[in-house]
Amino acid sequence: MRLTGVSLPSTPISGVASLAAVPPRRQYAVTPLALPAVCPAVIPLSVNQCGARMNPLRPSSGKRRTVSLETLAAHHFNQQRTVVMQQKEYNRYHQGWQRPFYGSRAEKEEYRKEIRDLLKRQMLEKWEQQRQLRSSLSREAEEAQEADRLALSRDFQQNVAHAQILRTFRDENKRLMEQIWHQRSLSRLQETTRERELLQYNPLNWSGTLK
Incomplete structure (x- = not known):
């Protein structure tokens, strides 16, 4: 059985019409990447x-900052x-770890020399710190001794001054007491002398009967 061929009508395509139907592409300004x-x-x-x-x-x-930056x-x-x-x-x-393990003999020896120099410098710095510490401790001890000596001297001078004040106070009190005692004795002597004189001029026993 044979099928008869069917021919479809073809639509003619115009080149000018196809170009006119495609919209034009927009062109964007691309900033060059300057690294x-x-x-x-x-x-x-x-x-x-x-x-x-x-x-x-x-x-x-130096360009101005914009949103398209x-x-x-x-x-x-x-x-x-x-x-x-x-x-x-x-x-x-x-x-730093390449020379002592993978370096040449001269580099290894140089590394050991640097380590020895570093240890020597650390020992010298430690000795210097210990020397400064000892000197500072000795200086502090001397300052403490000097402060103690000054404090003892100041206390001694204060005690001497206090004793002198007490001695002066005692002597002044003694002088005042002796002066008061002397005035009292003089006043009693004067009173006794006056009473005797009064008895001579105005005796109480005119008749002499009182013995």
Whole structure:
């Protein structure tokens, strides 16, 4: 059994109409990605070689900050700078242990010499600290002895002055008491003399009968 072919009518396509139907594409201004050069992690490495940390919100170009400010370059620079600093610290830490284990004979001997010099310097510093401590303790002891001597001398002078004051007070009281006693004796003598004179001029026993 044979099927007869069916032919479908084709729609003609015009090239001009198809181009007119496609909307035009918008063109955007793309800011070029200008990444600053970052130095490799070479030992010895200074952080200043890579420059200071950049502030993404304050570009160094001096342009005015706008809403379309892109901070990709600044963040990339800060990230690379952090990586370089980490590499530097890693190499610095591991290079300290490289010479005594994996270095040559001269490097090992130099490392031992540095250790010996470091120990000698530490011993000298410790001896100097002990000497300063002993000198400070002796100076404090001398100052304490001098303060004790001055305190004893001051107490002795105060005791002498107090004894002198008490002695003066005693002598003055003695003089006043002797003066009072002398005045009393004089007053009694004067009174007795006056009574005798009165008895001579005005006797109580005119007739002499009282014996």
